[in-house]
Amino acid sequence: MPDRHLRPSSGWIEVICGSMFSGKTEELLRRLRRAIIARQKVQLFKPLVDNRYGLRTVASHNGMKMEGQVIQNAQDLLQNIRADTTVVAIDEVQFFDTDIVQVCSDLAHRGLRVIVAGLDLDFRGEPFGPMPILMAQAESVDKLHAICMKCGGEASRTQRLIDNRPAFYEDPVVMIGASETYEARCRACHEVPHKP
Ligand SMILES: [Zn+2]
CATH class of the missing domain: 3.40.50.300 (P-loop containing nucleotide triphosphate hydrolases)
Structure with missing residues (x-):
């Protein structure tokens, strides 16, 4: 800057x-x-x-x-x-x-x-x-930007994973008993199942 x-x-x-x-x-x-x-x-x-x-x-x-x-x-x-x-x-x-x-x-x-x-x-x-x-x-x-963990491109999004699978759109913010992780992804690799 x-x-x-x-x-x-x-x-x-x-x-x-x-x-x-x-x-x-x-x-x-x-x-x-x-x-x-x-x-x-x-x-x-x-x-x-x-x-x-x-x-x-x-x-x-x-x-x-x-x-x-x-x-x-x-x-x-x-x-x-x-x-x-x-x-x-x-x-x-x-x-x-x-x-x-x-x-x-x-x-x-x-x-x-x-x-x-x-x-x-x-x-x-x-x-x-x-x-x-x-x-x-x-x-x-x-x-x-971060680096996309799937393709190595420029990541603009945060992928939420619950038990290593992409979190659903409607999944609650706190999932009791599940293992939750996050990784950086680009637009193409970012997955949100059930997103309307
Ligand atoms: Zn990517």
Whole structure:
């Protein structure tokens, strides 16, 4: 990314999206590291997903790590922003409801640089939560790609596998007693049986 990101004249929103294993968190942490080198005051947040509050490590698949603060919702984020913060980053932003869009927009209006990373599509290949609106309102959107585990092409989608078979469109989000895995796939190799 060009250095304009280091010295924003006013606030804005950057979206980093793509399938699982596309390097979104790695890219988010890379931008944060550069902002820290530029002496910006940075805060990193992540959603509460498994009832563990407090500071949690945000780690990328390639081993990069940073401490992030766990928050429950968009209001929670607003309440935790420090007065001197200039860069706000959110990982796994797809898990928030659409209230997060207004909060990101308010922060950008206040002059902050907001960087969010998340899955643009769910395992069904459909837009994930607040992502489409965030992508529309952002000044910058980067769509990263993984490698398709079937054909080696550019993967844009996340394949959900339950007991090693493609998950059905209508399968519940939590499958008790089943072994669930995910892999990156391209459009042609992505399988969603029973998709209407
Ligand atoms: Zn493929």
